[in-house]
Amino acid sequence: MQDLTLGVVGATGAVGTEFLKIVGSRYDRLPKLKALASSRSAGRKLKVGGQELVVEETTEDSFWDLDIAFISVSTDMSRKFAPMAVAAGAVVIDDSSAFRMNEDVPLVVPEVNGADVEDHRGIISIPNCSTTPIVMVCHPLQQVNPVMRIVADTYQSVSGAGGAAMDELRQQTGHLLDGQYDVQAEALDHQIGFNVIPRIDRFLDTGYTNEEQKMVQESRKIMHLPDLRVSATCVRVPVLVSHSAAVHIELEEPMSPEEAREILSAAPGVTVLDDPERGVYPMPWDVAGTDDVFVGRIRRDLSHPNGLVMWVVSDNLRKGAALNSIQIAEELVARECLRPRPVSGSPRGVATGP
Numbered sequence: 001m002q003d004l005t006l007g008v009v010g011a012t013g014a015v016g017t018e019f020l021k022i023v024g025s026r027y028d029r030l031p032k033l034k035a036l037a038s039s040r041s042a043g044r045k046l047k048v049g050g051q052e053l054v055v056e057e058t059t060e061d062s063f064w065d066l067d068i069a070f071i072s073v074s075t076d077m078s079r080k081f082a083p084m085a086v087a088a089g090a091v092v093i094d095d096s097s098a099f100r101m102n103e104d105v106p107l108v109v110p111e112v113n114g115a116d117v118e119d120h121r122g123i124i125s126i127p128n129c130s131t132t133p134i135v136m137v138c139h140p141l142q143q144v145n146p147v148m149r150i151v152a153d154t155y156q157s158v159s160g161a162g163g164a165a166m167d168e169l170r171q172q173t174g175h176l177l178d179g180q181y182d183v184q185a186e187a188l189d190h191q192i193g194f195n196v197i198p199r200i201d202r203f204l205d206t207g208y209t210n211e212e213q214k215m216v217q218e219s220r221k222i223m224h225l226p227d228l229r230v231s232a233t234c235v236r237v238p239v240l241v242s243h244s245a246a247v248h249i250e251l252e253e254p255m256s257p258e259e260a261r262e263i264l265s266a267a268p269g270v271t272v273l274d275d276p277e278r279g280v281y282p283m284p285w286d287v288a289g290t291d292d293v294f295v296g297r298i299r300r301d302l303s304h305p306n307g308l309v310m311w312v313v314s315d316n317l318r319k320g321a322a323l324n325s326i327q328i329a330e331e332l333v334a335r336e337c338l339r340p341r342p343v344s345g346s347p348r349g350v351a352t353g354p
């Protein structure tokens with residue numbers, strides 16, 4: 001990684017900021033970094049591991065010297081910039097939903113389907129931040145006892161909606177504590193201070209939201225289980241960072257909670273915190289700023305003989321987005337899936353994206 005040039009599109013956003021923070025602490029010798037954002041942020045200075053980066057405006061000419069372009073902007077902006085980066089010879093790791101369900105774009109969580117990066121044609125997508133922790137706990141169980149059905153109810157932090165939503169939660173909480181009850185909702189559809197909103201993204205004809213539909217489709221693609229039965233209810237809660245989920249898993253055969261704990265304890269990127277009698281279980285405040293997916297309250301599902309229920313929490317900005325992207329980049333390097341650098345600084349051969 002240290003010999004690569006990485007570009008971060010959306011460098012001043014919540015996920016881009018986390019990406020640079022992780023890079024700054026993860027490597028003894030930093031890769032060459034290029035911070036890219038909108039014209040509004042151009043000229044800002046960012047500190048990364050002792051380096052100072054000056055933010056540049058993202059343009060068509062921003063990508064020619066990059067090995068990897070990490071893109072964390074809106075879906076429309078990803079559709080605009082990702083093909084430009086691919087044409088310049090960079091491999092794109094995209095955080096939006098723009099390309100996730102394209103057949104020729106791998107959708108990757110390295111601990112689950114890292115080998116899929118070998119099939120990239122210039123763009124690799126990372127899943128929705130609510131999908132990643134679910135497949136992280138289901139995949140190890142699937143290797144032992146096939147997963148037949150997943151029902152997940154998520155409790156998603158406001159950071160999943162961006163920095164403006166985080167500011168709005170802080171402001172609304174302060175106003176409400178001061179007895180100012182006429183708060184305004186702008187970043188989110190409804191007041192989030194001291195409230196929960198049972199809607200994330202738009203509603204579909206099925207009555208599910210687009211966020212919930214993403215979890216269905218993405219879980220199937222990542223786990224290579226096109227017929228997997230999945231249902232989700234996604235709720236926004238007044239938490240700054242970390243998404244939580246109550247996950248009900250139906251397996252082909254019965255599995256004891258003890259066996260599930262043993263399997264999950266051995267799974268890469270998963271930490272089991274499960275001693276309810278002593279108050280030990282994962283909570284969003286404790287998990288924020290950490291890398292693993294944490295799981296606790298593992299128990300039998302009383303409604304199904306082959307069912308398990310568990311509580312899953314992860315930092316949505318890290319494993320849900322920025323860290324997962326960095327791990328994909330490391331997977332590309334380990335599997336030698338990056339394109340060669342150009343000669344004498346000239347643009348690399350044109351490649352076609354989705």
